[in-house]
Amino acid sequence: MADSKSSGSSVAKVSEISARSSKSFEDAIQVGIARAAKTLRNVNSAWVKEQRVEIKDGKIASYQVNMMVTFTLED
16 A cells, blocks of 8 residues: 555545624635644644624624635654
8 A cells, every 4th residue: 555645645625614803804814824723733724604794883893704624644
């Protein structure tokens, strides 16, 4: 059987996370990625699946993103 390192192949896992910020969608993404990187090793990509805002008194109170985070599994 070929070694995955020598064959150039890898296996990744995808985890869905949700992050929130009172500043912006971009900040919510940064918060989510920073938190994921504390727990998961080899985080290498993410995509935003959903965005939503919470409204209070007619104004945006918070920004939320649901993201799919991809990380490569170690041998």
